[in-house]
Amino acid sequence: FQRLTSGLKKSSDQLTDNIAAVFTKKKLDDETLEQLEDVLIQADLGIDTAVEITERLAKDRFDKEISVDEIRQVLRDEVAKVLEPVAQPLMLDGGHSPHVILMVGVNGSGKTTTIGKLTAKLTAEGKKVVLAAGDTFRAAAVEQLQVWGERSNVEVITRPTGADASGLAFDAVTEAKAQGADVLIIDTAGRLQNRDELMAELEKIIRVIKKIDETAPHTTLLTLDATTGQNALNQVEIFGKRANVSGLVMTKLDGTARGGILVAIAKKYKLPVHFIGVGESIGDLEPFAAQDFAEAIAG
Numbered sequence: 047f048q049r050l051t052s053g054l055k056k057s058s059d060q061l062t063d064n065i066a067a068v069f070t071k072k073k074l075d076d077e078t079l080e081q082l083e084d085v086l087i088q089a090d091l092g093i094d095t096a097v098e099i100t101e102r103l104a105k106d107r108f109d110k111e112i113s114v115d116e117i118r119q120v121l122r123d124e125v126a127k128v129l130e131p132v133a134q135p136l137m138l139d140g141g142h143s144p145h146v147i148l149m150v151g152v153n154g155s156g157k158t159t160t161i162g163k164l165t166a167k168l169t170a171e172g173k174k175v176v177l178a179a180g181d182t183f184r185a186a187a188v189e190q191l192q193v194w195g196e197r198s199n200v201e202v203i204t205r206p207t208g209a210d211a212s213g214l215a216f217d218a219v220t221e222a223k224a225q226g227a228d229v230l231i232i233d234t235a236g237r238l239q240n241r242d243e244l245m246a247e248l249e250k251i252i253r254v255i256k257k258i259d260e261t262a263p264h265t266t267l268l269t270l271d272a273t274t275g276q277n278a279l280n281q282v283e284i285f286g287k288r289a290n291v292s293g294l295v296m297t298k299l300d301g302t303a304r305g306g307i308l309v310a311i312a313k314k315y316k317l318p319v320h321f322i323g324v325g326e327s328i329g330d331l332e333p334f335a336a337q338d339f340a341e342a343i344a345g
């Protein structure tokens with residue numbers, strides 16, 4: 047919780063400074079409500095949530111004196127209300143062997159790092175994990191995944207640069223199955239310059255995996271970089287349907303002023319949020335907790 051509070055300090059500082067600036071005259075009138083709504087929208091919380099918060103304040107407290115702390119309390123409550131239904135732990139108890147996790151997201155969103163952190167968590171729980179370096183376009187991506195594999199002492203299945211990613215995925219599922227692995231995590235490419243080609247590749251990977259296990263992939267995680275703000279919403283839209291995303295990981299929540307975007311995404315898409323990334327190190331992946339997040343962001 048401490049990490050989250052310090053991570054979201056920029057988001058909450060900016061938000062509470064802006065709220066304080068609106069409420070210099072302390073009375074809740076039309077003008078202050080409108081300004082407050084703008085502040086909440088600027089904080090990336092999304093129009094719906096911003097409107098709900100101001101409407102609740104208007105209903106309960108219109109024309110009355112109100113303190114910044116009271117507003118923060120309403121903010122905290124409303125944000126928690128949006129986040130609670132989506133805060134869901136990642137469940138790997140479906141009895142699949144292996145449980146196949148497909149990791150998707152644009153380049154730089156934190157896929158490989160998140161795989162590394164997740165692998166450390168799972169191996170610490172005694173699970174046998176195998177990784178597959180499905181971003182076959184970038185040699186650096188493969189090397190980066192190998193480094194993470196070494197850190198947790200797990201096998202990383204690779205192919206030469208330019209090899210067909212779906213072929214690698216097929217081999218990886220076969221191999222992980224033969225080895226009796228509990229979890230296989232497949233990294234994927236994330237070039238967004240060519241969205242259709244990328245989506246077609248992801249669809250092909252999914253199709254091919256299903257030839258071995260029609261229930262796989264059992265989890266498809268989309269990593270979203272919190273610092274990109276509104277772009278993250280577009281990425282959920284793009285990947286959500288075509289890659290059949292089952293859950294989200296929001297990365298880089300340490301030190302961004304744009305953490306509010308998670309609220310907008312939760313409200314609009316209602317996809318489970320499993321983890322948040324709060325740093326670059328192996329331990330910097332935390333289960334997503336709605337109340338903690340709401341408290342951290344409201345300051």
Ligand code: GDP
Nearest residue numbers: 153154155156157158159297298323324325326
């Ligand atoms: P990929 O291209 O989606 O695989 O993204 P990477 O895993 O390579 O991450 C891109 C950059 O973001 C790297 O420099 C990571 O160290 C960094 N990164 C990933 N997650 C986090 C996080 O939660 N916090 C911070 N501060 N940096 C992160």
